Amino acid sequence: MKSNEINKKVEILISKILNIKSIPREASQNNIAEWDSLAYLSIIAKLEEEFKLKINQDNINNFGSVKSIVKEIELCKNTIP
Numbered sequence: 001m002k003s004n005e006i007n008k009k010v011e012i013l014i015s016k017i018l019n020i021k022s023i024p025r026e027a028s029q030n031n032i033a034e035w036d037s038l039a040y041l042s043i044i045a046k047l048e049e050e051f052k053l054k055i056n057q058d059n060i061n062n063f064g065s066v067k068s069i070v071k072e073i074e075l076c077k078n079t080i081p
Helices: 003-018 037-051 066-079
Strands: none
Touching (some): 003 066
């Protein structure tokens, strides 16, 4: 899956969870009020399910923006045998 495809899926997933019409590429916890700690956990759970990720104590703090989520998905996908 290409980076732009991952980005689009992530934006759609987050917009559904946050109940927001659309999410800009630069969206993060810092600039989207609805992206609070409970939303963060919901996003992580859905990302694990959707992208078959293993989120653990080493990477759990890497999901606070669309950009960092896409980067983390790409890293995880590149380390899967």
